Amino acid sequence: MSGQHAGLRLLVVGASSGIGHAVAASAAALGAKVAVAARRMDLLDELAASIDGHAFELDVADTATIAPVVQQAVxxxxxxxxxxxxxTVIPFAHIEDTDVATWIHAFSVNAIGANNVLRAALPHLSENGVVLVASNSDVGRPRAGVAAYGASKAALDEILLAWRNEHPDLSIIRVGVGPTQDTEILRGADRDLLSQLFKSWVEHGQLPAQMSALRDVANTLVSLVTTAVANPSVVPEVVQLAPRIRPDVAQE
Structure with missing residues (x-):
């Protein structure tokens, strides 16, 4: 067990599946004390039991519930x-078919939700505390069919820049995560629409030959957090993760 990780008190928001779930498992395996929060309590309870952690129900779009849940985790x-x-939420729709409710929901989770979690955590963070926010590596290079998602992640970038400007004492890490396996981003999406979108992405060179492994991405995020905690005079403000394309690795 690394001394750098042992005893780290970590809250992972969005941990019911995908990257958040993998981050919680990775941190706990290295000795961190972990609390997890998300909407799907059946999955959270299972995760918490497996890592000897604490699970809390949280929908980050419900602003009033955030501060109490953070307090309970602390x-x-x-x-x-x-x-x-x-x-994160990734609604798939052509931009002309993206209704107001979809725009609002994407922003309420991906941008405003992140901001409100940071607000709630601020009074509780230890002296060398760190906040890591997962974003997307495609901000500024929009793909067809995910306008609300892309715009909300661009708004998230502006929000994090404002936090850095007003709170330069905070260690806030923005990580642009590239295409990653096993993240459930396509869960519930219309298959016919996805077929159309995949064709567009191929035409625009937006589908990588390989994707990053979920465990590797999670381990990298945990490493960024623990390194920032251990080296408090440095903030890795913006980190981009991209798949390593290895021609000798066979694709599924």
């Missing part, structure tokens, strides 16, 4: 050294 952990925010 109490359960005995303090707070780091927060990892991975909650």
């Amino acid at each position: 109490t359960a952990l005995g303090g707070l050294d780091a927060v990892v925010f991975t909650s």
